[in-house]
Amino acid sequence: MLIEKNERIRNKGRETRNKRKTQTAKSFEIKLDKSKISKEKLDNLQRLFLEGKWFTNYIISKGITDSVPYRDYKVNKVNVKVKYKFEERELKLLSSQMKQYIIKRLQNNVKALHELGKKGKKVGKIKYIKSLHSIFLMQYGNTYTLDVKKRTLHIQGLGDFKVIGLEQIPNACDITTANLIERNGDYFLHLTVYVPKEEVHNRKAIGIDLGVKDQITFSNGIKVKYNVEMPKRVKKLYKVFSRSQYNKETKERSKRGQKVLAKIKKEFAHENNQKKDINNKIAHYVATNYEFVAYQNDPINEWQRLFGRRIYQTSIGGFRDTLKRKVSTPLEVGRFTKTTGICMYCGYSLHLNLSERVFKCPSCGHVQDRDVSAANATDYEGLSLRNVGEALVDDASTSNMLKYLKRIPHVKASIADEARSPKQTDGAQEAPSVRVG
Numbered sequence: 001m002l003i004e005k006n007e008r009i010r011n012k013g014r015e016t017r018n019k020r021k022t023q024t025a026k027s028f029e030i031k032l033d034k035s036k037i038s039k040e041k042l043d044n045l046q047r048l049f050l051e052g053k054w055f056t057n058y059i060i061s062k063g064i065t066d067s068v069p070y071r072d073y074k075v076n077k078v079n080v081k082v083k084y085k086f087e088e089r090e091l092k093l094l095s096s097q098m099k100q101y102i103i104k105r106l107q108n109n110v111k112a113l114h115e116l117g118k119k120g121k122k123v124g125k126i127k128y129i130k131s132l133h134s135i136f137l138m139q140y141g142n143t144y145t146l147d148v149k150k151r152t153l154h155i156q157g158l159g160d161f162k163v164i165g166l167e168q169i170p171n172a173c174d175i176t177t178a179n180l181i182e183r184n185g186d187y188f189l190h191l192t193v194y195v196p197k198e199e200v201h202n203r204k205a206i207g208i209d210l211g212v213k214d215q216i217t218f219s220n221g222i223k224v225k226y227n228v229e230m231p232k233r234v235k236k237l238y239k240v241f242s243r244s245q246y247n248k249e250t251k252e253r254s255k256r257g258q259k260v261l262a263k264i265k266k267e268f269a270h271e272n273n274q275k276k277d278i279n280n281k282i283a284h285y286v287a288t289n290y291e292f293v294a295y296q297n298d299p300i301n302e303w304q305r306l307f308g309r310r311i312y313q314t315s316i317g318g319f320r321d322t323l324k325r326k327v328s329t330p331l332e333v334g335r336f337t338k339t340t341g342i343c344m345y346c347g348y349s350l351h352l353n354l355s356e357r358v359f360k361c362p363s364c365g366h367v368q369d370r371d372v373s374a375a376n377a378t379d380y381e382g383l384s385l386r387n388v389g390e391a392l393v394d395d396a397s398t399s400n401m402l403k404y405l406k407r408i409p410h411v412k413a414s415i416a417d418e419a420r421s422p423k424q425t426d427g428a429q430e431a432p433s434v435r436v437g
């Protein structure tokens with residue numbers, strides 16, 4: 001019986017994974033409408049997060065490890081430290097599934113710390129938490145359900161809540177997991193849904209080269225730069241925060257300090273959303289116009305270490321991930337495949353230094369922007385890797401793409417200097433700049 005059940009779950013998992021390959025994930029934020037929620041229910045919500053905190057700290061106090069399966073999700077009462085003594089508290093609202101997920105999340109944290117420790121990093125222990133801001137709602141239809149007509153969210157054990165923003169959710173989609181979020185006294189539902197991928201079958205191909213200086217270069221010659229910089233006021237906020245009082249005994253910041261910190265977090269969230277939005281928009285264009293998209297599996301995490309802030313401001317890693325999810329046929333070229341310094345006409349291969357921005361072929365004299373050349377080589381590698389055969393390299397739509405990209409806020413798009421004949425190459429050297437390749 002049990003074996004059969006396990007088999008069934010495994011098959012279901014495989015089925016879901018296969019289905020997800022043809023889908024793309026979207027996330028939405030839905031707000032709980034406090035003006036239409038009774039005092040009692042609001043108290044319950046508050047209590048839910050409190051119970052989550054109690055339970056989290058209870059698990060931490062038991063000395064959690066990542067290997068032992070915990071059965072504590074059946075626990076209904078926990079001891080809570082109040083000032084200097086412990087008092088018993090009942091878990092009335094936190095469901096077994098919610099508890100299971102809290103345990104799982106803690107175990108993941110322990111595992112991550114463990115991994116860091118193995119790499120020789122100094123790691124501390126998991127710390128007790130002062131507040132909990134998210135509760136994971138595991139199964140749609142079980143832990144929670146949504147009613148578009150009534151505009152309500154039903155949470156198991158807590159009842160119905162009026163919500164705002166359900167109209168964003170597409171009609172035909174698979175709703176999966178969600179996070180119930182508390183932010184400055186407001187409550188939100190962060191929802192992940194899956195919709196069918198927009199499949200394109202036009203046999204058009206494009207190659208992409210990712211870099212530090214010009215973040216994205218396409219094989220059609222378009223270069224994209226974008227930076228989302230922290231506004232100056234954040235620096236000021238940091239100053240205020242660092243000057244705010246810190247109580248060593250209670251380990252708490254002053255009220256003002258906490259307020260400022262909340263503001264800083266909000267700025268960061270805003271900045272991240274901007275970057276996500278840019279990534280989504282660029283990837284959307286590529287995914288809806290090209291059937292085959294080739295990119296290299298560059299070690300972006302290492303770039304992050306080398307070039308920190310500049311990579312952070314762009315999140316090209318995020319762009320690559322978005323691209324992978326969205327395009328019909330992603331062609332990933334291995335990170336050690338040589339794509340820089342290969343002539344797209346005669347195949348001559350040359351070593352280019354970091355500072356050399358222009359590729360000049362010693363064999364046939366072809367001259368091209370280094371990144372455009374790399375994007376073309378990536379395209380070629382990607383297509384031959386998957387035996388795609390003849391794909392259309394499309395130049396006609398370059399101006400449309402340029403127009404589209406230029407309309408995205410914070411994005412600078414331009415056409416790299418096109419290939420030049422050998423005679424015109426004097427002075428083609430551009431100012432040296434950094435690119436790892």
Ligand SMILES: [Zn+2]
Nearest residue numbers: 343346361364
């Ligand atoms: Zn050549």
